[in-house]
Amino acid sequence: xxxxxxxxxxxxxxxxxxxxxxxxxxxxxxLHSLQHRGQExxxxxxxxxxxxxxxxGLGLVNDVFSPDNFSDLSGHAAIGHVRYATAGGGGFANxxxxxxxxxxxxxxxxxxxxxVNANSMKHQLEYQGSIxxxxxxxxxxxxxxxxxxxxxxxxxLRNALEMLKGAYAFAVLNEKQLMVALDPNGxxxxxxxxxxxxYVVASETCAFDLIGAVYEREVEPGELVIIxxxxxxSTRFAGSATRAICSMEYVYFARPDSxxxxxxxxxxxxxxxxxxxxxxxxxxxxVTGVPDSSISAAIGYAEQTGIPYELGMIKNRYVGxxxxxxxxxxxxxxVKMKLSAVRGVVEGKRVVMIDDSIVRGTTSRRIxxxxxxxxxxxxxxxxxxxxITHPCFYGIDTSNxxxxxxxxxxxxxxxxxxxxDSLAFLSTEGLKKGIGRSDATSNCGQCLxxxxxxxxxxIYPDTLHxxxxx
Numbered sequence: 403x404x405x406x407x408x409x410x411x412x413x414x415x416x417x418x419x420x421x422x423x424x425x426x427x428x429x430x431x432x433l434h435s436l437q438h439r440g441q442e443x444x445x446x447x448x449x450x451x452x453x454x455x456x457x458x459g460l461g462l463v464n465d466v467f468s469p470d471n472f473s474d475l476s477g478h479a480a481i482g483h484v485r486y487a488t489a490g491g492g493g494f495a496n497x498x499x500x501x502x503x504x505x506x507x508x509x510x511x512x513x514x515x516x517x518v519n520a521n522s523m524k525h526q527l528e529y530q531g532s533i534x535x536x537x538x539x540x541x542x543x544x545x546x547x548x549x550x551x552x553x554x555x556x557x558x559l560r561n562a563l564e565m566l567k568g569a570y571a572f573a574v575l576n577e578k579q580l581m582v583a584l585d586p587n588g589x590x591x592x593x594x595x596x597x598x599x600x601y602v603v604a605s606e607t608c609a610f611d612l613i614g615a616v617y618e619r620e621v622e623p624g625e626l627v628i629i630x631x632x633x634x635x636s637t638r639f640a641g642s643a644t645r646a647i648c649s650m651e652y653v654y655f656a657r658p659d660s661x662x663x664x665x666x667x668x669x670x671x672x673x674x675x676x677x678x679x680x681x682x683x684x685x686x687x688x689v690t691g692v693p694d695s696s697i698s699a700a701i702g703y704a705e706q707t708g709i710p711y712e713l714g715m716i717k718n719r720y721v722g723x724x725x726x727x728x729x730x731x732x733x734x735x736x737v738k739m740k741l742s743a744v745r746g747v748v749e750g751k752r753v754v755m756i757d758d759s760i761v762r763g764t765t766s767r768r769i770x771x772x773x774x775x776x777x778x779x780x781x782x783x784x785x786x787x788x789x790i791t792h793p794c795f796y797g798i799d800t801s802n803x804x805x806x807x808x809x810x811x812x813x814x815x816x817x818x819x820x821x822x823d824s825l826a827f828l829s830t831e832g833l834k835k836g837i838g839r840s841d842a843t844s845n846c847g848q849c850l851x852x853x854x855x856x857x858x859x860x861i862y863p864d865t866l867h868x869x870x871x872x
Contacts, residue, residue, distance in 0.1 A: 414498070414797075415439035415605040416512045416592070418481040418573040420580045420629040422600035426475035429482040432602075432609040433463045438657060439514075439605060440484035443497035447510035448477035449577050454508040456501045458483075460494055479580055481573040483512040486799075495536040499575070502544045509547065509555070509576050513540040514605055515569035515590045516797040519862050523565070543572070555579060556628055556637075563626065563639045567859055569648075569796035571621070573603060580629040586640040587858045588623030588647050589796050589849055591662045594634075601629050606660040620663060645847035646858035650798060652837050652848075653787045654695050654758045663847065665838055668698045674786040674828060674836035675702025675756060682826035683707055684782045687751040690714025692758070692769060693741070699786035700756035709754065714747045714773070741769065749777030759787045760816070760827075761800060763807035767820045774821070783822040788830045788853040789813075795861055800852065830854060 415436030419425050426448045433444055444466045445458025455475055459466040463484065483498035499512040517523070520539035523546070528534070532545045546562035547555070555576055563572075569589035574581040582603050584592050595602040595615040602615045610617050621627060624640035648655070651662050658668035675698065689711045691700025704711035718740055753773055760766050770781045789808030794800045803809045807816055808827075817825040828836070830853050839847060851857045 414483055414485045414512075414514045416481070416483055416514045416571055416573050416603070417605070417609055418479075418512070418575070418580055418582060418603040419597070420479040420601045422597060423478060425477055425480040425600075426472050428597070428602075428613050429480040430463065430467055430472075431613050432604055433482045433484050435609040435612040435657075436484050436605055437463055439655065440486035443485040443494070444483065445497050445499050445512075446475060446480055446482045447499045447501055447512075447575055448475045448480040449575060450477035452577060454501060454503075454510055454575065454577060456499070456510070458497045458499070460497060479575065481510055481512045481575045481580070483573075493537075496538040498538070498540060499573075500536065500538065500540055500544065502548075504548065507576055509544060509574065511540055511543055511575075512573040513538075513543070514571040514592075514797065515585065516795060517542060517566055517570060518568035518795050518859060519566065520568075522862055542566075543574075555581065556626070559583070560626060560637075560639045567862070571605065578630060581626060582621060582629075583626045583639065584621045584623055586624040586643040587849070588645045588663075588847075589858070591647065591651055591656065591660075592621040593661075594618050594621060594627065601634055603627075606656055606662070608657045608660040611659065617661070644858065646849040647847060648796065648798070649787070649833060649837070649848045649850055650759070650852070653833075658698055670837045671695075671698035671758070671786065672702035672705075673838060674833065675699035675704075676706040677702075677832040677836035678756075678784055678786050678826075678828045679703045679706035681829060681832050682784055684754060684784070684824060684826075685752065686754045686780070686782055688712045688714060688747060689754045689756060690747070691756040693717035696756050696758045696786065699758060703754065703756055703784065703786075712744075712747045714744050714753060714755075715769070716742050716744060718742065741772070743772050743776035743778075745776040748773055750779055751777075752780040752782070753778045754782045754784055755822075756784050756786060758785070759790060760785055760807060761790060762805050763816060763819055766822075770821045780823045781821075782824045783817075783820060783826075785825075785827045786836075787828055788833055788850075789827050790852045792852050792855040794852050795857070796849070796851075798852070 417432035429446050443460045444463045447456045457471045499510040501510045517539040523542045527545045547558040550558040550561040552558045570585045571590040571592040572583045595610040595617045597615040626639050652670045656667045689704040689709045691697040773781050791809045793803045
């Protein structure tokens with residue numbers, strides 16, 4: 403993914419299945435389809451009804467699993483996870499699913515999102531005697547479960563969920579049950595599907611398509627779903643709250659072939675491109691998009707303006723993961739390794755470069771320079787989302803507003819830094835309208851915090867980065 407260069411990364415992807423003899427293999431394929439959501443680690447936990455078995459490791463799904471692993475992963479139910487580290491950092495100890503064993507049975511947890519009260523909960527639990535084995539906020543849930551005092555996992559999990567704040571989509575597995583839960587604001591995506599008699603749960607519906615499952619419905623905000631030998635049943639652990647699904651799912655994170663909250667991602671991005679063209683047209687000869695997440699928006703912009711869409715940039719899909727580096731200098735080198743301009747398309751042309759978002763500005767500056775070096779006469783940058791001016795605390799690694807170019811520079815300053823002939827962003831109203839919400843005067847069920855600073859949950863002081871502006 404281009405995400406690692408851009409500096410905009412999602413926490414992870416979750417997959418779960420119940421009631422299939424090839425649960426581990428299907429989870430493996432499901433994780434493949436969610437690989438774009440996390441490339442630092444992957445894992446699968448399986449139950450055969452008697453015990454939980456785990457295999458996980460650092461790296462891509464293909465790096466972690468080999469055919470030999472699956473002989474030890476027999477069972478009818480499984481949960482899987484791909485991770486990009488935001489809360490707690492990286493390392494093997496934080497690779498999920500996290501597996502906990504006790505005298506009363508085992509428990510595995512996979513989590514997509516970020517708990518904004520995790521640090522305060524950890525302090526409280528450590529004071530009560532808990533010892534944490536990882537730095538992941540997900541481990542807090544296991545300690546809350548074991549300390550709840552309730553007898554059943556359902557009651558234990560419900561009690562734990564009622565104490566959590568922030569964004570979370572959980573898959574929890576023990577020997578006899580699979581449970582999934584979504585935070586009361588529905589900040590993260592989570593869907594339920596069917597594969598014959600088996601139930602499937604995934605962060606994105608593209609995982610269903612890969613294994614031949616049929617989409618049934620979204621997990622509702624504040625809903626706890628229990629799946630076992632008796633089938634599926636649903637209960638609620640939280641009352642109704644305003645839906646606030648992350649807008650960046652539509653802009654950047656989700657795969658174009660996924661549907662999130664009943665909205666197709668490709669269609670939404672194409673519509674965002676059209677709305678951007680209405681708001682910020684420019685005279686040009688060719689429109690091109692930054693691969694891959696900006697292609698849909700570029701097509702929409704081209705259709706709306708009548709300017710031809712061309713493949714002006716090519717992504718090298720055979721570069722290893724060495725480009726995932728922390729320094730700005732190495733990020734710029736990563737851009738060179740991952741992306742190249744098509745001289746025959748852009749030379750002598752006035753180019754509209756469509757990108758989905760700008761975080762630090764490093765990538766955009768390098769791409770503008772690359773297009774000019776390939777002979778582009780003009781480069782006009784158009785962004786199919788509003789400026790990211792506020793940090794995210796819900797599972798996207800932008801908790802430091804000091805690194806957000808739009809939080810620290812005016813539009814004209816950003817244009818000069820990038821070296822573009824012009825620069826324009828989509829408005830917040832245009833974003834909501836482009837995605838297809840019916841009422842563009844409200845949040846329309848989306849979280850817009852990174853654009854507006856209006857957070858759907860309380861933000862706890864110990865979650866703030868020293869440079870965060872809230």
